[in-house]
Amino acid sequence: MKDEQHHLAGNVLAGEHEADMADYSYDAGRIAPVSGHFQHGGQRYDGERAADYGAQDYGAAAQVRTVSMTNLLGAAASLALVVGVGIWGYGVMARDVSGVPVVRAASGPMRVAPEDPGGTLADHQGLAVNAVAGQGSAEGPAQQLVLAPRPAGLASEDVATGALSLALQQDAEAMATAAEDGATPAVLSTQSGDNAENDPILALAAQIAAESEPLTPLAPGADNPVVTEVQDVSSSGARDLFPEDEYEEEAEMPKPGPGLGRSLRPRLRPSGLQVASVGPVDADVIAAAVASVTKEIDPATLPAGTRLVQIGAFDSAETARSEWTRLETRFGDFMDGKGRVIQQATSGGRTFYRLRAEGFVDLSDARRFCAAFVAEKVDCIPVVTR
Secondary structure: OHHHHHHHHHHHHHHHHHHHHHOOEEEOOEEEOOOOEEEEOOEEEEHHHHHHHHHHHHHHHHHHHHHHHHHHHHHHHHHHHHHHHHHHHHHHHHHHHOOOOOOOOOOOOOOOOOOOOOOOOOOOOOOOOHHHHHHOOOOOOOOOOOOOOOOOOOOHHHHHHHHHHHHHHHHHHHHHHHHHHOOOOOOOOHHHHHHHOOOHHHHHHHHHHHHOOOOOOOOOOOOOOOOOOOOOOOHHHHHHHOOHHHOOOOOOOOOOOOOOOOOOOOOOOOOOOOOOOOOOOOHHHHHHHHHHHOOEEOHHHOOOOOEEEEEEEEOOHHHHHHHHHHHHHHOHHHHOOOEEEEEEEEEOOEEEEEEEEEOOOOHHHHHHHHHHHHHOOOOOEEEEOO
16 A cells, blocks of 8 residues: 555656656756746756856856957967067168168269360470479489471472572563663563453553663663662771771672662771770779768758658767668668658767658558568668657
8 A cells, every 4th residue: 555655656746747847948958947946856946046057157158268369369469579570680680791782882983084175285295394393303214205296398389489589580681681682671570470460560560661761781880889878977987987808799689579689787896996894893982972862861850740760770970871871782772762861869878870761651651661671681660750
């Protein structure tokens, strides 16, 4: 009886349990009670608590997945930065070694002189004497000596004067022969006959020669040379100055062209002419001549404000005058037109004489005068009278 009761109670519990199992639905492998709670193995489970527990597990897994992705991205960025810095550093170190300059220098010289610079070349270049002025000493012997070029010869037109002289001589002989025969003189030159028609001067000369009468022959002994220089001397004096044996007989030649046909011989020096000789001159004579032309001015007559130049101070007036004479001999050009002023003065019980020069326009003129004296180691001071 007891066994049957236990078996019936077990069936009832099994039925309830199956009914409860029928009310649950399975989602994602997890049991979710529909009725709200169930009891298993002597323990009672609440369905809402089971649902909250599953939600907490899912949120934690998503958070862990996000943190892992962030860490991976940071690691990748750090690795890329390290690699980039390494590549950049290697490029900086290898840039100088690679041989690629920042600015490549231009090849060849910066400036090149042209082959033909043009312009006018200076004369006397390349001479050995130029090294004396440029270097201070003469150069050594030259390795190669080149002779100067041969001078240019005469051209064909340069000898036309000689040919013309020969033609004129032939014309003169022909005219002399025609004059002896009494015929009309011919044209002066056969060469000029062709140009007479074109040149009016030659045509006029030919016309005058054709209309002129022939010259009569001179009497014997009348062919003396014509005097071309008039001297203010008598005939006897002319014979003394120009003896006949000093002249040479010259054949009469026709005049080759314009100008003098015969050069005049210079006169002989007269026998009574004396040549002045320069001998030593006494210094006293020079001093006397200078003193005679030097103008000495009394200092009392000079108005106030006169520009003077003081050359020195001496113990006596004679010493001052001799010093003035010496300076005039040394500085003749500067002392021209300057007056000598000797002024007596007393200082500290001692009497002395000041040597001064007068004749300056203004103070600048006096300073220029003193500058020339000081350059020659001579004392000179511009002063003004009071």
